[in-house]
Amino acid sequence: MFWKFDLHTASQLEKLLEKEDVTLQELLDEEDVLQECKAQNQRLLLFLTQESSLLELVHLITHEPPTDREEKLRYKYANTACELLTCDVAIINDKAGEDDTILHTLYSFLEQEPPLNPLLASFFSKTFGNLISRKTEQTISFLRRQEGFITLVLKHMDTSALMDLLLRLISCVEPASLRQNVLTWLDEEKLIQRLTGLIQPNSDNERQSNASQTLCDIIRMSRDQASVVQETSDTDPLLATVEQQTVEGLFKNMFEGEKSEVCIVNGTQVLLALLESRKTGVEPIDSGSQGLEKSYSVNNSILLGIQPHLKHFHHLLLHPPKRCSMLTTLGILEEPFGNARLHACRLVAALLSTNAPRIHHELCQLDMINLLLVRHLPTLSTTYSLSLLFFTDLFFKFTWNNFLHVQVEQCVSAILNQTVPTEGPTQDSPEPARADNMHPSNADTANMELLSHQDLVKHLFQKCRLVQRILDAWEENDKTAEGGMRRGYMGHLTRIANAVVQSVEKGPVQALITNLINELPIDYKGRWQKFVDETLMETNKKNAVDLVFSDYQIQQMTANFVDQFGFNDDEFGEHDDSINATFKRITGMKCNLVDQGPSASAFSVCSKEKVRQLDDADEEEDIWEDKEINYAAQVKARTSLSSLSSSTLLSCASCGCSPVGQGWVASFEDDFNFKADFASVALDTGSGVWGSPTGQLSDGDDKGWATFTDFQPFCW
Structure with a gap:
């Protein structure tokens, strides 16, 4: 009705375009200029695609606006100009992408000295990214002709908008042949090595963070692209470089010379991205091809590069960077755990899930799990630092750091639930993707993985004394919780205890764990059995109760919600079917009517004394009609x-x-x-x-x- 009766306000653009001396600023002042441009207003497009108009639009998004304007209106024209240049109108894209003068004017924004204006940088990145997507060949050809394009981009890496432009250059180029050419060009420009060089203590925090995030995004996008695009067998040169040549450079920047917590955190984030593995999920086994296996497994060179440097993370857990005391809701925390040590724990958890025998052996030799779990280290090997004698374990020391507790829980879960091959692959089934191919023989590799996993489980139960620590920590919590509050790690400790119980009942190393528990001292063995049968079972029952209200039957709001509102009788689940109800339902009611005999008799007599029954008359008679009483x-x-x-x-x-x-x-x-x-x-x-x-x-x-x-x- 709004458009049918022409109730909208008529546009003033036509009147302005009829003027011979109309300016671009006058058009930008109109609120509907963007709508008219998207609606293919021919007179407006003819004006905007003039070279002078396009140059003025580019000038607005690449130069600082006058400072004498009001702050909220200062970037009005720049924002509108950016929207017009990126509104996906073909004639504007053609004119801007094919005119080298306009591209040079736009490119000149990178030649400014840092730091760039973040808002103008976002306008520049959006405009150039649109040209890369819509006028790919012309834009890529122009960028490759420019000397030092990658240098300028990395120079302004402290601005996040330039990181977005670089990622768009990697991911938004079509067709596949042209994309392969761009990736080869970027690899020849040493993009990966130069990004890795930015992660060093001498760089500012924003530059390091953006460089780390760019490397992580390149790794994820390249692996996703490799798993989706199967029409070409060409490898991704950037992915190959980052997997083979990045680890050593990262460790050199992180631990050699001056150490910086920011550098360690950003470098570890890249390592975690390299250790990410994609699970095949619901895909059938026979659908996997050789081209997909490399995207689902961790490259062996990454693990070989990390193994010699695990001692640095072990030292980091013992001697973290100095941090000031922190005021929390529970009081003053004299020694904060720190982001660097948290990322070290995340790295250990990721390494345990790779099923790499040499990595597992190295972690056991460094006693890394024991460092995360046990309360005190009573006996030490001569290879350990003497400072471990006075070191208190991290899990129990930082009572309220649930980020740490999550990582320790994942470490224990990875050890208990790790799937190990029982025999080598047959000729009829494809070889499974593995993280570590140390030997040419598949049977020897499977046997090595099995033995490595068993050694890791023994290390967890014997040297780390997992069961004893659970029992001692639980008893100490019961003593302190009487007059105070429950310790913050008790929820995660409950989940760890449940993981142990489930591994005894069913698991890949069920027999081994059962034997290890049977080998416990008699005192701890009896306490563990009583703990499982009584304390843990009671705790699980309490945790299973659905408190207050639970939205366990909320429907999704879809387009046909009105037609499908509510639940059918056969679809609606009773409360008892979902959770364990703790309230007894009333099954009957006993009523004694002996004392109500006289009242019942009086009511019966009064009921019989009727003047007239309603159903005696004709059905069509109005019972409320006035009639004579007979x-x-x-x-x-x-x-x-x-x-x-x-x-x-x-x-x-x-x-x-x-x-x-x-x-x-x-x-x-x-x-x-x-x-x-x-x-x-x-x-x-x-x-x-x-x-x-x-x-x-x-x-x-x-x-x-x-x-x-x-x-x-x-x-x-």
Whole structure:
């Protein structure tokens, strides 16, 4: 209706375009200029695609606006200009992408000295990214002709908008052949090595963070692209470089020379991205090809590069960077755990999930799991630092750091639930993707992985004393929780205990874990059995109770929600089907009606004394219609009339009224037999009524009608 009756305000652009001296600023002042541009207004597009207009639009998004304008209106024209240049109109894309003058003007923004204006940088990145997507060949050809393009981009890497432009250059180039050429060009420009060089203590924090995030995004996008695009067997040169040549450079920047927590965190984030593995999920086994295996497994060179440097992370856990005390809601934290040590724990958890025997062996030699779990280290090997004698374990020391508790829980879960091959692959099944191919023989590799996993499980239960630590920590919490509060790690400790119990019941190393628990000291073995049967079971019951309200049957709001509203009887789940109800339902009710006998009898008598039942009349009769009341000739005596006192009867006799004889009886039959003609049914209430107990109907024309000529009023 809004458009049908032409209720919208007419655009002023047509009037402005009719002017010969109209300026771009006047058009940008109109609120509907962007809508008219997207609506393919020919006169407006003709004006905007003029070289002078396009140059002015590019100038607005690449140069600082005047400072004398109001702050909220200062970037108005720059924002509108960027929207016009990126509104995906073909004629604007063609003019801007094919004119080298416009591209040079736009490119000149990178030649400014840092730091760049973040808002203008976002306008520049959006405009150039649109040209890369829409005019790919022309834009890529222009960029490759420019000397030092990658250098300029890395120079301004402290601005996040330039990181977005670089990622768009890698991911938004089509077709595949042209994309392969771009990736080869970027690899020849040493993009990966130069990004890795930015992650060093001498760089500022923003530059390091953006460089790290760019490397992580390149790794993820390249692996996703390799798993999706199967039409070409060409490898991604950037992915190959980052997997083979990045690890050593990262460790050199992180741990050699001056150490920086920011550098360690950003470098570890790249390592974690390299260790990410994609699971095949629901895909069938026979659908996997050789080209997909490399995207689902961790490259062996990455693990070989990380293994010699695990000692640096071990030292980092013992000697973290100095941090100031922190005020928390629970008080002052004298020694914060720190982001660097948290990322070290994340790296250990990721390495445990790779199923690499040499990595597992190195972690056991460094006693890394013991460092995360045990409360104190009573005995040490000569290869360990003496400072470990006074080191308190991280999990229990930082009581309220749930980020740390999550990582330790994942480490234990990775050890207990790790799947190990029981035998080598057959000829009929493809070889499974593995993280570590140390030997050419598949059977030897599988056997090595099995032995490595068993050694890791033994290390967890024997040297780390996992079961003993769970029991001791639980008892200490029960003692301190009586007058205080529950410790922050108890939820994660419960999950770890449940993981151990489940591994005993069913798991890849069920027999081994059962034997290790049976080998516990008699005291701890009995305490563990009692803990599992009583304490842990009671805790699980408490945790299973659904507190207050649970939205366990909320439907999704879809387009056809009105037609599918509610639940069908066979789809609606009862409360008892979902959770364990803790309230007893009432199954019956006992009522004693002995004392209510007289009341029930009185109610029954009153119910029978009806004047007229509603269903006696015709169905079409209106029960609320006013009608004459008809009484039967024979009526029964009412107890209320017989209760008249003798004084009342004497007073009636003294005034000359006709007395009510003792033989008079008021009788009301239970059911009145009305005739079809209701007008002819009436009682004769003349003097004869008082003379005899039975009333007779007259035979005259007034038959059935009552007469009151001889009626004498009562003198009560």
